[in-house]
Amino acid sequence: MTPFRTLGALAVAASLSVVAMQAASAQDAPPRQSWSFSGPFGIYDQAQLQRGFKIYKEVCSTCHSIKLLSFRNLADPGGPGFTDAQATSIAAGFQVTDGPNDQGQMFQRPGTLADTFPPPFPNDNAARAALGGKLPPDMSVLAKARSYDWGFPTFIIDAFRMYQEDGPDYIHAILNGYDKAPAGFALPPGGQYNKYFPGGAIGMPKPLSDGQVEYTDGTPTTVDQYGRDVAAFLMWAAEPTLDQRKRIGFQVMIFLIVFAGLLYFTKKKVWHDVAH
């Protein structure tokens, strides 16, 4: 039986090493950033979310909708920390479609806290018609809908070090990844070269340049910083309950560890005169 067994072990080993030799994907890995909301105690940085919101409002929202976000969310705990009055005045700055009214007509009115952010285009086809056939994705859960496959063994290590920030890393990388296409790269018409975009050709023209959005708190106005701020804002938009989740998580962990410890000693006591 021994040769048979050795053969089995060899077959498993051989098949796994074949796998290990395969090349990784062609897309560049988004460089990992340090985020205030990573790790077991990480929470959002209010000032950063406010800066990110400013970028979304002044730049991204020209093309990208964020349909799941309500104006009231801007004043929610664990968010950018706007006051109710600030959020109300932000809402009032947007025109939302309402109706039909008594005459059966749809009409425009200023937004309220209860409204969601109105999309820049009435529907997907209108967006495509205006943007040369390209449809900008909705940004509500974008930070959770993008990722990067780091492969073995990083994906195992990430479970232990609680790394869940591949989405914001990717968004930051895309904003900083615009470059001249390398020689021999066939860029499709209307496309831009971006080394972090799968396939390399992105439809979106470079949206941000240094100094484009004004900051009032002395934060550097670089694309690198913009990218980080707007990615943090989008992470909050995608996961607005993160602060609460981590706070409760810590309480649950403490409880479970103490409880398991007590049960362990109870078990020892119950079993102490039983050989097993």
Next chain:
Amino acid sequence: MSGHSTYQPQSPFMQWMERRLPIAGLIYSSFIAYPTPRNLNYWWTFGGILTFMLGVQMVTGIVLAMHYTPHVDLAFKSVEGIMRDVNYGWLLRYVHANGAAFFFAAVYIHIARGMYYGSYKEPREVLWILGVILFLLMVATGFMGYVLPWGQMSFWAATVITNLFSAIPGVGSDVVTWLWGGFAVGNPTLNRFYSLHYLLPFVIAGVVVLHIWALHMVGQNNPTGVEVKDEEKDTVAFTPYATVKDGFFLSVFCIVFAWFIFYIPNYLGHSDNYIMANPGQTPTHIVPEWYYLPFYAILRAIPSKLIGVSALAGSILILAFMPWLDTSRVRSANYRPLYRQFLFIFFLSVIGLGYLGSQEPTGGYVIAARILAIYYFAFFFLILPLLGFFEKTKPLPNSISESVLGGAKS
């Protein structure tokens, strides 16, 4: 436990009740006096953990169902509504989504324990087959649950998996149309999946009752694989001995579970499932949830669709025949040196298949998947039947108590 209850009600009311509905006696004999082998290790705590997980999934699922809308235009939005606007909705959803993964992790450990200690062997064949049925029901329930958030992976997983039925010769495409309730995965499909996803857990609960009933009829296996001979010496009462041990390990299990829920809730999911289902756009790489990956790798390893689908179904159904494929008289792998090694290679090959299932099916991956799939089936069809004839097993202890007290006292 077989035999009648030793429960003696104290209060007049319980005595009155016991003569009419002896439920207290049933609970007493099943969960208090029930004798469990004294040498059970922590691998035996996963039965209790699985029962707990079924409860968790049902409780969170019923509340989630109150806030969910099974409609192609509203499902994705209603799930996001749960995450944003329902009080602690994010907690319910993350517990439920990660709960499915932990339910499967626990069932795989439970099955592996049964394979290692020979728990499928005479007289536990029916108990084992009920377990395989439970696993099949879990696979179906988990798959349909994954479709409900109506993200890209939900939609395309539903498309890929339902299309497997088109491999049935002759009536395949009619069966698929019937499953879909239309000519593509659409609203009728989502509605029936929702209905069945709500129904099947109750079917699982029913089969769990049969599974526990069968267990209490034949008694638990144990690490030596030697049957209980003297209840006095070989066993301890379920309460407090097994309950406190199960309770302790369940809390340890929950610590790992909480790690995922609170710190890396989306780690086990696929980011594409945060993109709403779009029938017009196929994801570059369709992958199922991690707990189906080994079977998915077997499916893709075989070029012929019909044979691939048969192998996929066979890879699970084959488990039901283990009691008869294994010809050895010795149960526990602790006394079967060769079986033990082949079994560890089997576990490794399942993990390897799982990894391959997550990768693009090209070149070396396909070859590796084929080698591992061949080993998977050879383990059941060649190794298990032959080992019984060739293997030289180690001497078994005469009884559980001898194995515990015989050597160094633990």
